[in-house]
Amino acid sequence: MTRILALLATLLTMTACTNLNPSQPPEDLGEFHLGHNIVVASKMRQGPISRDATEQEWVDVLTEAVDRRFGGFEGDQLYHFGMSVEGYMLAPKGVPLIYNPRSMLIINLTVWDDAAGEKLNEKTETFQVLEDTTAETAIGGSGRNRTKEQQMQGLAENAMDQIGKWLAEQHRENGWFDKRPEATEKPAAGAAAVNPDTEASNA
Numbered sequence: 392m393t394r395i396l397a398l399l400a401t402l403l404t405m406t407a408c409t410n411l412n413p414s415q416p417p418e419d420l421g422e423f424h425l426g427h428n429i430v431v432a433s434k435m436r437q438g439p440i441s442r443d444a445t446e447q448e449w450v451d452v453l454t455e456a457v458d459r460r461f462g463g464f465e466g467d468q469l470y471h472f473g474m475s476v477e478g479y480m481l482a483p484k485g486v487p488l489i490y491n492p493r494s495m496l497i498i499n500l501t502v503w504d505d506a507a508g509e510k511l512n513e514k515t516e517t518f519q520v521l522e523d524t525t526a527e528t529a530i531g532g533s534g535r536n537r538t539k540e541q542q543m544q545g546l547a548e549n550a551m552d553q554i555g556k557w558l559a560e561q562h563r564e565n566g567w568f569d570k571r572p573e574a575t576e577k578p579a580a581g582a583a584a585v586n587p588d589t590e591a592s593n594a
Contacts, residue, residue: 418559421568422466426505428457430474438480440492442539449476449543453498456547460555468571469505474498477517481542494522496546500554502567511567516557520550 430453432446457472477499482492498518502511522545537545561567 422468422570423464423568424466425461426469427471430454432476435476436478442481452543452547460551471503473501494542496520
C-alpha cells in the first residue's frame with residue numbers, strides 16, 4: 392500500500408505534456424489471439440486528491456478497453472491477460488495557474504501462454520499511466536473539462552497503448568507470439584489451460 396501511494400504522489404508532481412496517441416493498434420503480435428481477459432481491482436488505492444471510482448467501474452472500463460484493443464487479433468495461439476488495478480487518481484477541478492491536477496492510473500499485468508500453461512512474464516509488469524493534456528486541461532486540470540467517466544476512459548486507452556508497445560517489444564525481442572510447430576488450428580473461444588483470474592488477484 393505504501394509503495395502504491397508513494398507512486399501516486401510521485402506521478403502527481405509530474406507535469407510533462409507529452410501526449411500519447413490513444414486508440415492506435417499496436418504493432419504486429421504474431422500469432423496472438425486473446426483468450427481470458429481478467430481484471431480485478433480489489434486491492435486498488437485511491438490517490439490523496441481524487442474523485443471517487445468504484446472497483447467495478449475500473450473493472451468494466453479496463454475490460455472493455457482490452458477487448459477493443461486486443462480482441463481483434465486473429466492469430467492461431469491463445470493467450471490470457473491477468474490485470475490488477477493498483478492505484479488511481481482522477482483529477483478534481485483545479486485552480487488555474489496555481490494547481491492543475493492530472494489523472495493517473497497504476498496497473499499490473501501478467502500474460503499467460505495457454506498451450507504451455509505458464510506465464511510469459513515471470514515478474515508482473517507494472518504500467519504507470521498519465522492522461523493526455525490539452526490546452527484546456529493544462530489550465531486548472533482535467534477535472535474542469537472532463538467527467539470522471541471521460542478521465543477513466545482516457546486513462547484506459549493510454550494504458551492499452553503502453554501495453555501494446557510492451558507486447559510488441561516482447562514479441563520482437565523474445566518471440567513471445569511466434570508460431571509454434573504444433574499450432575495448426577485457431578483456438579476455440581473460451582479455451583483455457585490456466586487460470587489468470589488467480590494471478591490477477593494475487594498481483
